[in-house]
Amino acid sequence: MLLALIVVPLLAGFANLVFGGRKPNAARWISLAAMVIDLLLVLVLAGRTAGETAAGGDWIAYTAHEWIPRFGIGLRLGVDGISLLLVGLTAILGIAAVACSWTEITERVGFFHFNLLWVLAGVIGVFLALDLFLLYFFWELMLVPMYLLIGIWGHERRLYAAIKFFVFTQASGLFMLAAIVGVWAAHGAATGKYTFDYLELLRAPGGRAASIWMMLGFFVAFAVKLPALPFHTWLPDAHTEAPTAGSVVLAGLLLKTGGYGLIRFALPLFPEASRAFAPIAMGIGAIGVLYGAWVAFAQTDLKRLVAYSSVSHLGFVLLAIYAWNELALQGAVLQMICHGLATGALFVLVGVVQERTHTRDLARLGGLWDKVPRMAGLGMVLALASLGLPGLGNFVAELLVLAGSFRASATWATVAALGLVLAAVYSLWIIQRVFHGEDREGWKLADLAPRESLVLGGAVVLLLWLGLHPQPAIELARPAITRVEALVAAPDSAPGGKLRTASQSSPAVVRTTEQRRSR
Secondary structure (H helix, E strand, O other), X not given: OXXXXXXXXXXHHHHHHHHOOOOHHHHHHHHHHHHHHHHHHHHHHHHHHHHHHHOOOOOOEEEEEEEEHHHOEEEEEEEOHHHHHHHHHHHHXXXXXXXXXXXXXXXXXXXXXXXXXXXXXXXXXXXXXXXXXXXXXXXHHOHHHHHHHHHHHOOOOHHHXXXXXXXXXXXXXXXXXXXXXXXXXXXXXXXXXXXXXXXXXXXXXXXXXXXXXXXXXXXXXXXXXXXXXXOOOHHHHHHHHOOHHHHHHHHHHHHHHHHHHHHHHHHHHOXXXXXXXXXXXXXHHHHHHHHHHHHHHOOOEHHHHHHHHHHHHHHHXXXXXXXXXXXXXXXXXXXXXXXXXXXXXXXXXXXXXXXXXXXXXXOOOOOOOOOOHHHHHHHHHXXXXXXXXXXXXXXXXXXXXXXXXXXXXXXHHHHHHHHHHHHHHHHHHHHHHHHOOOOOOOOXXXXXXXXXXXXXXXXXXXXXXXXXXXXXXXXXXXXXXXXXXXXXXXXXXXXXXXXXXHHHHHHHHHHHHHHHHHO
């Protein structure tokens, strides 16, 4: 099933190359079917979590196959509560990306959907990889298709934005590659066994100075993708020039690979170095919350405004990750999910507005409430979700982040809390400038089509569910959060320590696998 989650979109992408040139609608339906299949696989895995975690398995599902044994490279994939939630988010936003590009993309439709599905496959691979070489493979797999999505189907300055995106992410990826090789070499020199197996490398030895440099290699790669200050400058340009589906995938998914990478790899592999670096990282996150919100309010381009809001919201994620306690980590995971839904839907809304008005300029927009009441109503709810209105998922996430972060640093938690005020300002600014005020252009627009209403309405329903009943998502992620929290808090006595070497992890994995097969 784990392989299928990756292989299905890859094969569907190839099918789009074959059929999409002659039958554009075939590419759209193939892409939609592929992401629906992935969503069904996620639901099947979610249905198995209760029995398998209770049986003592640390992973909901795990698979390992030799790939290049000479260098210790294997096809090792695993899913726990955190990664399952994010893979589910990928499937949902993948469906939304296909739906929102149904009429927007009319040229080279097959090649567009090929690139879209390969980006999604790379994202899923990052969320499932338990081999550092495989992690880097999928990390790079995301890069070229997204570059093409921006560079071919983007807007006026698409080539500049695509090159900037490529340079930032490729350069930061090289830092991670150097750190991965360093971890591999350090572990091999100390144990005589060279491997990229994440579960075994959790005990990678090395001096404090070496571990700090390797940790920083991972941090730079993940911070650029998150993005955190001062590595964020590629994001507004990429978002502004990307097609709507590209913006949905960028905001909802690619940015989450940065947060996930910090939780899964950077901190557990380098606990001592991470604890020493935590005050700096928390400061970067808290300042990013304020900076992103302040700059968002200054934008005149609606899409650029939403892009800068992502810098602010994901500052909460960085702050929570380095606070590294259960409340903060629960908030970080929930914030990634809710931000993906809310901001992804806002980019769909911006795409709908631009498709009808041919502008994103806030000075020209206004007075749309009476013209497009369904669009205005859903847009208002999504903007309120972005500011963290109680009853919506973002409120629960940010409350957990601030409560957990306050335990680690009252100063930085207080600074970040000020960002909630600025979030209210720019979110209400969106509602006022787009839907209220004077209609200076005399707009005559069609309201949301059923397809568009379903995408935006679905996001609103999920945000309401996470806001009113977040416990199922929190409980799904809790075992994984407890394990990774313990790895950093007490690396030598962590409950998850039994998964640190192959000899220790194999029995638990085998028992879980055998139980699954017996069913």
